Every structure is written in structure tokens, then in C-alpha cells.
Amino acid sequence: MRLTLNGASREVRAGADASLLDVLRDGFGLRSMKDGCAPEGSCGACTVMVDGRAVVSCAQPASRFEGREVLTVEGLDAVTRTAWADAFVTAGASQCGYCSPGIVMKAEALLRRSPRPSRDEIARALAGNLCRCTGYTKILDAVELAALLMGRQEART
Numbered sequence: 257m258r259l260t261l262n263g264a265s266r267e268v269r270a271g272a273d274a275s276l277l278d279v280l281r282d283g284f285g286l287r288s289m290k291d292g293c294a295p296e297g298s299c300g301a302c303t304v305m306v307d308g309r310a311v312v313s314c315a316q317p318a319s320r321f322e323g324r325e326v327l328t329v330e331g332l333d334a335v336t337r338t339a340w341a342d343a344f345v346t347a348g349a350s351q352c353g354y355c356s357p358g359i360v361m362k363a364e365a366l367l368r369r370s371p372r373p374s375r376d377e378i379a380r381a382l383a384g385n386l387c388r389c390t391g392y393t394k395i396l397d398a399v400e401l402a403a404l405l406m407g408r409q410e411a412r413t
């Protein structure tokens with residue numbers, strides 16, 4: 257199958273039962289997206305963006321993503337990745353870090369459609385992303401901070 261992965265047209269062999277998560281991790285060797293509950297689709301650790309929308313990559317066959325545009329943490333530009341890292345570190349939003357890439361991609365999709373979301377909007381957007389460490393308050397703080405950091409960066413350019 258062929259898809260656009262992190263901005264580049266890529267081809268990979270995908271078995272009939274392979275999920276998008278399988279293809280990203282085993283076919284392309286990417287490691288940001290995690291398997292927390294596959295194929296349940298209920299923890300959000302495997303979240304990536306497809307055609308600009310956040311999706312869980314474990315719950316659907318890879319073949320459905322033929323020709324689509326997939327974006328993972330690895331494909332975020334350096335400035336955006338640094339903003340997310342700075343926000344998560346400053347807010348203390350990452351402990352074990354297992355869920356962080358899925359949360360970042362869910363929140364990245366949110367900020368692309370709503371650059372300054374309210375705290376309620378952030379909480380609603382992240383409702384499907386489970387984290388066993390942080391208690392969520394710090395994650396909401398981090399997304400608010402990331403929105404501010406990215407707003408500042410846009411103002412400078």
C-alpha cells in the first residue's frame with residue numbers, strides 16, 4: 257500500500273489483518289505511537305493524524321489508509337516539536353511518557369482547528385486519551401502552554 261507519511265510518499269507491505277498502528281511501527285519503524293490497548297481503540301496511546309484529524313491507529317485496518325496523509329510526532333516540524341516538549345516539561349505533564357505522543361497528536365489536531373482553545377475544549381478533546389500517571393490537570397496546563405508558545409512563534413514570523 258502507498259500513503260503519504262510525514263510529508264513523503266511511502267510504500268509498505270501490509271498484511272490483510274495489519275492495523276495502521278502495525279504498519280507505522282513494524283513497517284516503517286516509527287516508535288512514537290504506542291500500543292496501550294490494541295485493537296480496542298479505547299486508550300488513545302496510538303493516536304496519529306490522518307488528513308488533519310486525530311485518529312486511533314490501532315482500531316482500523318491499514319488498507320483503509322491507502323492514499324491518505326498520515327502525520328506522527330516524528331513528522332512535526334522542529335519548532336512545533338520543541339514547543340510541545342517545552343510545554344510538557346514545564347507543566348510536568350509527562351511522567352512515564354507512554355501516553356504523551358498520542359496526547360500531543362490529539363492536541364496538535366485541536367490547536368490546528370482552534371489555536372486558542374478553552375480549558376473545557378482541551379478537556380473534551382483529550383477525553384479519549386488515558387493517562388495513569390498525571391491526573392490530567394498538568395496535561396491540560398501543558399496544552400494551554402503549548403497554545404501560548406505556538407501563538408508567540410506565529411506572532412514572530
Ligand code: FES
Pocket residue numbers: 290291292293294296297298299300301302303312313314315
Ligand atoms: Fe489504540 Fe489504545 S492502543 S487506542
